[in-house]
Amino acid sequence: MADKNKSTKERIIGAANSLFYMAGIRATSVDAIAAKAGITKRSLYYHFQSKDELIAEYLGSRDQLNLNAYKKWFAAQEGDVSAKLRALFNGILETTSHPKWRGCGFQRTVGELANKPGHPAIRVASLHKKKVEQWLAEEFCHNGLVNADVTARHVFLLLEGAMAAMLVHRDPAYIRQAAEAAALLVSHAAQSEDC
Amino acid sequence: MADKNKSTKERIIGAANSLFYMAGIRATSVDAIAAKAGITKRSLYYHFQSKDELIAEYLGSRDQLNLNAYKKWFAAQEGDVSAKLRALFNGILETTSHPKWRGCGFQRTVGELANKPGHPAIRVASLHKKKVEQWLAEEFCHNGLVNADVTARHVFLLLEGAMAAMLVHRDPAYIRQAAEAAALLVSHAAQSEDC
DNA sequence: GTCTATAAGCCGATAGAC
């Protein structure tokens, strides 16, 4: 088993990742995570102080993975920024069309913890979303768009809306039309001199 | 008490509405709802078959309320469609800036029930969101926009994204810039002959 | 239609042995 090469902590986070994402935070018990990781609950509490800490680490483990997927889709496409953006939305379209897709893990976790302002997992989610938006702004800037920050925020809002709408309707047309709106807004931002 | 004039069922839904929205679905027990409604749990189960049914009725009770608020903000503003749209986003800005705001109840409920496809509450949420989008399309059509359906979908996606982003960042700038993006997209849809 | 009482099990977290 490849799991043998992982530390206990890594196996716990892997189990938490799978269960928290598929079933939700409150629907997943610490017992279930420990069982999936192949340890007892007492051992889990040796590695993590509380369930809340584990929730934050679960989201933290998805931060780079998510961002790297976006970067990969964007960079792999040749052409101008609008072609790359179309490729980004295509990647999201494929991901969200998978039957095991359960929405954006960050959005869903923040939604479940909405009654706990200041929860560490909310901070992790906020930072992740800021990273995505800032990455978009940098790419737009390097591709010579005016007001790259503003356009990045508009596209980010469409990304968030696309995932929320896809979760409730389960209709890929929402992703495609979010991409269409993003393309309109990007084409509206003409070429400029520098960043 | 005004509650005396309400039926038991209405009081249960009122209690469920408050608790489900403020704390979340799974974080709210049937015990707590019954206590808040001033009845016993057994009486609650006389009026509702299960917690799942109560969740669906909770969302159903917010359907018209939400839609009417949007319609009110839009209609109260004099001027062209872009002015009315600005007023709509202003209403959302005020609502979401309130410290007791806990995100879109429909989005959060769908997020919590993502592991239960076909749950009755998900259907209610999907229908509600469709109503909002279709209302936007009708307003855009009556105001002479071309491709009213497409523009309505774009604006709807921005609305969803604005609420999701506001919940994670708690920064009203996201609402304002969603309104800005919506204005750009609406101005892009010029006048046409009829619906 | 509302009540008391309870089923049968799961929850997060901990004690103490090894």
Next chain:
DNA sequence: GTCTATCGGCTTATAGAC
């Protein structure tokens, strides 16, 4: 660092009296 055992409380839902 991992184990067995358990605490005290909460979970949805139901039985049966009135």
